[in-house]
Amino acid sequence: MKYTMKYTVFFDLGNVLLFFDHHKMKQQVATCCNLSLEETSFLLQKYLDDYERGSITTQTLYSDLLELGGKSISFTDFTHALSNIFQPNLPVIALLKKMKARGVKLFLLSNTCDAHFSFAQKHFAFLQLFDGFILSYEVGARKPEREIYQKALEIGNCSHKECFYVDDVPAFVQAARSLNIDSEIYLKPEILHHHLIQRGIL
Incomplete structure (x- = not known):
């Protein structure tokens, strides 16, 4: 089944783009x-x-x-x-670059802290691909709370019909789906690639 192109994609950070220990x-x-x-x-x-x-x-x-x-x-x-606990998920970062080349808007939606995100920005250049960041410590809410997803749609300047969200935590994906945000659980790069192609994002 082929979906209409989604112009805005929200990504979780931990264990999707960066593995952490x-x-x-x-x-x-x-x-x-x-x-x-x-x-x-x-x-x-x-x-x-x-x-x-x-x-x-x-x-x-x-x-x-x-x-x-x-x-x-x-x-x-x-x-x-x-x-100092992160390692990049290179196959997913490669998908980010392909999406960016196609003009897809990319936003990070993450439960994180200032120390971790500052470290990530200094050490991982792929974060420059993102158009914006929705970070729990900046917005004062954490996934799976409704407020952080609403803030994501606001910052992304999109409706729930115009975006796609990827997270490795099932409860966070379910919370997004309850707001009618098209979302999938991250399992591995090949499956994510399939989801992106299926929706016309790649």
Whole structure:
């Protein structure tokens, strides 16, 4: 079945465009802050929701963890330990480049924090392909909340009939579908390629 061309595509970041290793992050933060792995895991999980909403800053996280661990390290070293956890998903990035060459508008829709996104922007040039970013810490809402999808449509300047959304988390895809946004779960590059061709995006 062939669909009408979609002009705006929203992509999740983690495990779609960039693979990430949360265990590596916890190990690195534990080492640099002189905390146990168990303490670090608990604290990062405790802060996660507020951090990804932008309710607390990386500076706050840095200060609190250093106070608990009693070790003096630079803010730069801390943010590197927190963020040096990504590897690019090259086949999907290649698809991004093909879409961009066809004039498709690309937007990133991600639950993330300022440290991770700043690191990604510095190290992964493919992010320059995007026309805009809808980031949880900037909009004050996280997937699967309705507000972040509505903000995506607003920033993307499109209706739910004019876009396509890709995410690896089924609950986030289902939330988008409940708003009548055409969405698919990311499984592997070949399947994503099929979805894009099926809709006339590629």
